[in-house]
Amino acid sequence: MNSDTLRKLYTDWRIVLMVALVILSIIAIGPHFEDGKFTTNLQYGLDLQEGSWLQMEFQAEVVTVEPGIDINKLADTLGTELDTEVIPISADQVEVRKAFTREQLEPVFTKAGATIVTVNPGVSKDTAELVKRTLDEKVNSLGTKDARVNILTGLNGITRYVRVELAGVDMKTANEIVGQQGKFEIRVQTTGNQTEHVIFGDVITSVNVPTKDQQGMWGVGFTLSPEGADAFRQGAISSNAVNDPQNHELVMLLDNNTVYSAPLSAELASQLKAGPIRSLSASTGVGDEGLQEAENLEIHLRAGALPVDVTVAGSGSVSATLGDYYKILCILAAIAALIVVGVVVYYRYREPSIVLPMVATNLAEIIILLGIARFVQQLDLASIAGIIAVMGTGIDQLVVITDEVLHEGRVPSSSVYLKRLSRALGIIVVSAGTVVFAMLPLALMDLSTLRGFAIITILGVLIGVLVTRPAYGKIIMAILSK
Template sequence: MNWKKLLFNWRVLLLTIFIIGSIASLLTYGLTFGLDISGGTAITVKLEHPVDQNTMEQVKVSLEKRLNQLGVKDIKVEPWGDQYIIVKVAGVTEEEARSVKETIERQGVFYAEFEGVIFATGEDIVQVFPIQIEPKGTYYEWSVPFRISKQAAEKFAQLAKDKAGYPVDMFLDPPVNSLFVVPQEGYNLMITDFKGEAPDAMPLTERIKKAFNIDTIAYTNQSIDEIVNLAKDKKLVVLVSVDKNLRDQLEAKGITVRYFEPQQGEDLKSLITRALGLYGPYSLGSGLAQGIPQTDVRITGTAPNQYIAQQEAQVIAVVLSSGSLPVKVYVEGSQYISPELGENFKRQVLIAGIAALIVVGLVIWFHYRKLRIAIPVTFTSLSEVIIILGIAALIKWNLDLPSIAGIIAAIGTGVDQQIVITDELLGRSKREKIVKRSSILKRMGRAFFVILASATTTVVAMSFLFKFFVGGLRGFAFTTILGVIIGISITRPAYAEIAKFLIGEKR
């Protein structure tokens, strides 16, 4: 076989076509990187209880709808089993990541309440209008205007007639049927404040008891047994700025607990409203106290700067417009990686990849002491990397660190298989002396039988990971399978032809 015949061999031509096509794909589409390289946030979401496939799909679609309305790019919502969902958002800032988390945590259950009577729910929301933000001195006020149904407006008009100044409460995801535990100071605030401009209005503690069956107690170092007894027949216990040990003791008793502690700069009153999911209370204007139905209402709030005001208002608007989730969800954990750190990962991965190819070439050279073996092996490994990356760019596969580890694993397997082919061609004995044992075709047949058996077991094992797992394991499995398939169908046959020319006919 001469050089011209080798270059026009169909296996070598196939390899050349795939290399050229992969380079074109990389130049046209570029690579898409995962969170651990490009930066972003990964959030683990737990459903309240295991669900069937249809319900899981409803939750997935609802979350996708909400998050897409935030205007954040590269969102992936991946169900994991029957009770978990992994939400991945690439290329976001820390503030955007916080908005994504808050949006997920909102169940989207809306209630409007007046003097303990619920007059509107999420089903009564007809339309949500664009958010509004206005500067107010040293802070910004945001508002989310929306329209409620005529029936809800008429019910509110009857309740509010001649009660100007009374508080109107709006809730998103209140802790229905719960025990609300606050410090004595917080309990006093709930009794005396939250009344709008009407001193004789019903205290907040009574309003939430009547509307949502929320019992409020002041924590004064009661024993754990007393708390457990008070929480009997309740769905959960909400602890607001009290001893953390109480949370651990209640959870040890099998009681569901939500714990809230103040964030930076947050006072106790603001913490209570956050724990209740309360917006307001809003003092009822005299115009609304005339018994005339008004369908246009709004939720308002304040923020220290325009950006935070925009984020908070957008979350509320998205939740109101998308409606409630079919099952309650809780954020189990989250991980944020800054884009700057991701850029460092890219450089490190590139350096590691180049170093690995160089080391492979050196090891092969030291083993055989022949450049005509070391160079083709190194070139074949490089071509496999190019083809894998080209296909990944074409299908927009997110390359994360486990995916890159899968590429390295596939290349390592490929080098092993090329050594098998080389040794069969050399016909080495145990003493490393060249011995002609059989024809080249027979030796190649033995080599490819070993290669095919090894590739089959690898693909079967990785297919299990790809099918039943998500996240890093799935990415590792995908690139490993892709690398093995490319190896046995494209690069390994081409290398065999090149090796036969360089070794088989040169001995």
């Protein structure tokens, strides 16, 4: 390659842009050695590193009734009769936030003057979105960015399941954080072993980080709202705990499991006589186990409880060894695909000056794609499949450009070349637009596996159309015109 050809290459802004993006992408990917192992800044999904997934079923029912009834009055009546929260959804639908069979609901609805049309397990769209936001906050509290929360909604608009994927989190932690409702409650002992409800966790306004006292006991401090503090004081007074604290235990529960139980302290009882107390603390135990319980409690108190109870309908995990094995397979598949592409292109043109720029441009496209994906998308098996698909379609489009601009095996004059290049790029833009519109619905849907494939495919197509295809057209012109 002579100096004139090189000058044409490094002075063309399209080629400069492509090279600059490749360099920036390599910096973003950040290949380096850490603890004796080669690693990068790429985000890996559950398929390619150790982690867990849980699919949970909502313990709730969406009930459709015959129209013509006051739905708000019906919800209030049902809430009292069923001893649970009932939310109006529409003029003829209510959400019962507890699991019931139709046989159990029929007599209650009939008594309330309503006729059931259908009973569907699950929750409404608004409740599902609230669950997603709460779970997002909980998994973010774990300090992991490789997490996905997907609500699985049926064609009837009712969400029955939610799926959570946590890369780098073991199954035990996943169950403790997202596999339960996270409902916090404070009760006070009345007589004998009987307790009565005082407050729920929704009156907590702030939460402290876990701390250890002088006895080595871990605990979590929290602050009540003014209304919560009043309710707590009234509960202590009505149960006579303020006058006889040693015989009245204060019980704190998380999902009906006791996390703290001890007699009301004499100091706290004295303070409650004088007025409301907003600052409280829940002790969780000593040692590493006490710390773990305190950290889990902190997460639930900060994020709040899910609006409905959930049960784990399915779960699974990927070991670190299996994740590393999948990474190696993906790398080998990408290398094999690149080699096969190079062989096929060489067989077609029998000209290294065409094959090498084509393969190099294709490789540059993949590097740029990975550099962008490092910020927007985890790499799982579906995403890797998208990268390989982008590699194949990219070569197809480069072949279209090469065949269009070459005339009888030679590069035509500059004016004719640019016309043919414009025509080839026009064909590619139309093809790319078709792919983008085809992938767009999958990218916007909450189907985790297909969504990753669609996002990577769309990004690859856009990078090709905007950056690498125009650059390749100029590269092939500069090289072959010599």
